[in-house]
Amino acid sequence: MMTMTSTAADAAALLIAWYDRHHRDLPWRISPAMAARGVRPDPYHIWLSEVMLQQTTVQAVKAYFEKFRGLWPTVGALATADTEEVMKAWAGLGYYARARNLKKCAEAVARDHQGVFPDTEDGLKALPGIGDYTAAAVAAIAFNRQSAVLDGNVERVISRLNAIETPLPGAKPQMRALVAAMTPKDRPGDFAQGMMDLGATICTPKRPACSLCPLNGQCLALNTADPETFPRKAAKKDKPLRLGAAFVAVDTDGAVYLRKRAETGLLGGMTEVPGTVWTSRIDGDTSIEASPFAADWQPCGAITHVFTHFELRLSVYSAIIARASPIRNTGENGWWEPAETLAGQALPTVMKKAIAQAIPQAFGLPEAPKKQMRKTRA
DNA sequence: GATGCGTGGTG
DNA sequence: TCACCAAGCAT
Structure with missing residues (x-):
């Protein structure tokens, strides 16, 4: 038996x-x-x-x-x-x-x-x-x-x-x-x-x-x-949408301003471009105040990125900062990363997306086949 | 025990 | 397109 x-x-x-x-x-x-x-x-x-x-x-x-x-x-x-x-x-x-x-x-x-x-x-x-x-x-x-x-x-x-x-x-x-x-x-x-x-x-x-x-x-x-x-699974919760802004500062040699994130939490210990906090809503005017320099920030579109528990939409702004400009010195603990070594940095994918939105050739990609902006209905 | 934590592939 | 998913861990 x-x-x-x-x-x-x-x-x-x-x-x-x-x-x-x-x-x-x-x-x-x-x-x-x-x-x-x-x-x-x-x-x-x-x-x-x-x-x-x-x-x-x-x-x-x-x-x-x-x-x-x-x-x-x-x-x-x-x-x-x-x-x-x-x-x-x-x-x-x-x-x-x-x-x-x-x-x-x-x-x-x-x-x-x-x-x-x-x-x-x-x-x-x-x-x-x-x-x-x-x-x-x-x-x-x-x-x-x-x-x-x-x-x-x-x-x-x-x-x-x-x-x-x-x-x-x-x-x-x-x-x-x-x-x-x-x-x-x-x-x-x-x-x-x-x-x-x-x-x-x-x-x-x-x-x-x-x-x-x-x-x-x-x-x-x-x-x-x-x-x-099978297996049976508990129903999963839906993902909220969070919004924010990211600032890609480029100097006249193509270097990008980066900084390090906090050691713990989301993307802990990784490198980022400066940005706002990511919240459920955002005000366009105050978002500029979160930029690292007072500069001529130009909107250059948005990127979206899906994390495990929320979806993020980041408005991307860029500005050219002269090599000798005094506003480069902000006192915060960022640094200027040369274009040639950018790809090797500890940049999470969402940050590479934001940088690529501002500088399509930043990671040696072919000139972005820029997705056509969805035409608004006439 | 529920929640926070990335990314890229797939149908 | 988008929901789902892939050899989980820490708190």
Whole structure:
């Protein structure tokens, strides 16, 4: 007679067999064939990739992973790196608290652990930027620990296998327990990676390829309902619109006036052009008063940018400031960044958009195929 | 437990 | 076009 335990073990065996044949080759991975010979990946690579992959696609991460590995080949190198250089290298990847915590974590590993990553879930979770998921993932993948790895992919797979009606995030503890029951003592790292690969390539959010799934014989959602409707999720709130203005000051050599944002909060520690606060409404006259210089500010259109929890519309103003102009000295802690080094700064995407609106060629782009302003009805 | 925190790809 | 989403964490 089939017990629950043997069913879970069967599923794990099927999943791992599938992973052996269909695993993705990724820059931070070693193949399951290598793992079978007892070779483990570099924990530094696994940790770095896992942090980058938090809420971020594999496609976006690949180039950043290679860049970081080239710049800082070891956790020790990253620990002694200049934080500003780390922020520059991270620019564009988003969720910038990850970069700040990445640096802190590297420093903690160097200082408190002699440059060697802890090999247990608890030890890992005590480090900055490492939560439930990342601790379990690094423990399983890098150290072959039997930890229950639960990410968005696994949530989807598990919720469908068991047709879990409880919506997320409330269902997480139940899902974690189901993953723990399913995780094998043998090859837990490959099991975890296999579950995530399955979720990414077969058990996808839309139109899952159930006919190709190694677990389709025991999937409750497939056999009793519509798998695509899992996992159930709590309704999400709508995004408010915020408005603001940004000021792009350019000098006669093409240098742009920049400043550094506060270390915490939105885009914390990143570089920006001066601007107003971003609020639900804005008055055109007072917005100019937020400019860094009294200058001939010219409106040059607007840009929009969508953040996680609000949409931003920025009116962009530009002004030419003479190289020798006395109004360059404002007393605030900004600086003039030469045109040639602008692209390498720690500028988040929204700021690059604002600068590009004022200076279309700022980042070496071809002359903007300037979107036609929507014609107002006659 | 709810909220704040980016960005680019996709159908 | 736009809603949704992608290997979450900190507070």
